[in-house]
Amino acid sequence: MVSALTKRPCAYVALGTQRYRVRHVSDPMLSGLSDVAVLGDRIVVLRRQAPELVILGPNGAMSGEGTDLPQFVCGHGLRATSANQLAATDMDGHKIVLLDETMHEITRMDCAERPGLGRPFNHPCDCTQGPDGRYYVADGYGSSAVHIFDPELRHLKTFGHPGAEPGAFSTPHSLLFDGQGRLCVADRENNRVQLFDGDGTWLGQIEGLYKPMALALTPDGLLLVSDQTPRLSAYTPNGDLVGRCRTFSTFGHGLAVQRDGTIIIAEMNPDRVTLLIPVPEGDTF
Known part of the structure; x- marks a missing residue:
């Protein structure tokens, strides 16, 4: 019989030589x-x-703080485009809303509620900003395309x-720029991540994935990819696989990384936030 005072062990995972302690955050607000x-x-x-936005502390503690986005129909993607700006994607409202650090709208890209095949927008999934300030939108569910906008949000191509x-593409679901200035696009239903230059010229692809969902970069430049196995994979800039671990719910639908290397996963079914906290070298279980 296990004593009520017995401390349950933590789960640990590894990506390459880096070990992580697993912490799950579950709450009705998630x-x-x-x-x-x-x-x-x-x-x-x-x-x-x-409320569409819920704020957690750096260690995943629930703050009780939430912010409504009344202009949203159905939120899908969220990405920090700078130290004080977020790009929030409204999948069924066919728009991208840029938010400041107080979660208020700065401006938006939209289609005046006139979605269309092959043009902005048609159920977009994610938005990122390139090194030169241009914005890139994965128009994932309806158009299977990527749209490029200049820093003033004018559509370029x-x-x-x-x-x-x-x-x-077949459902471009997530996108970001890596440390080499390449646009990485999670091409979900084609089971790959495609690599492009900033103008959309194809450079290569990473295969061996099962319906990749989300992308993020570690502080040392590894590309993280969650997929529907469910698992999390880490790749070098050359596309070499250095580590894999499983994610713990049915889908790891979103990813982000803190400055200290903590990996944050937005997990679905059950819905929760999972933190993978780096274990310093030399620490024992």
């Missing part, structure tokens, strides 16, 4: 979550119901189309 981002010392969770060949 139900319906979709994505997660880090803004300063805060963890910001995007949900598909009000669209690349990609439905298909499976290099440069085509």
Whole structure:
């Protein structure tokens, strides 16, 4: 018989030589979550119901703070584009809303509620900002394309189309720029991450994934990819796989990384936030 005073062991995972201690954060305010981002010392969770934004402390502690996005229909993607700005994607409202550090709208990209195939927007999934200030939107569920906007949010070009060949997409679900200035796109239904330059020229791809969901970068430049296995994979800039671990719910739908290397996963079914906290070298279990 296990004593009520017996401390249960923590779970540990490893990505390459780095070990992580697993911490799950469950709370009714996290139900319906979709994505997660880090803004300063805060963890910001995007949900598909009000309040759409929920704030956690740096260690994952629930703050009780929530912010409504009344302009949203159904939130999907959330990404920090700078130290004081978030890009929040409204999948069914066909828009991207840029938020300041107080979670108030700065401006937006939208289609005046006129979605269309191959043009902005048609059920977008994610938005990121490139090194030169341009914005990139994965128009994932309806158009299977990526749209490029200048820093003033003027549409410049669209690349990609439905298909499976290099440069085509089937649900571009998440995107970011890596440390080499390449645009990485999680091409979910094609089971790969595609790599492009900033103008949409195809550079290569990472395969061996099962419906990749979310992308993030570690402080030392590893590309993290969650997929529907469910698992989390880490790749070098050369595309070499250095480590894998499982995620703990059905889907790791969103990813973010803190400055100290803590990996944050927005997990669905059950809905919760999971932190993978780096274990210093030499620490024992």
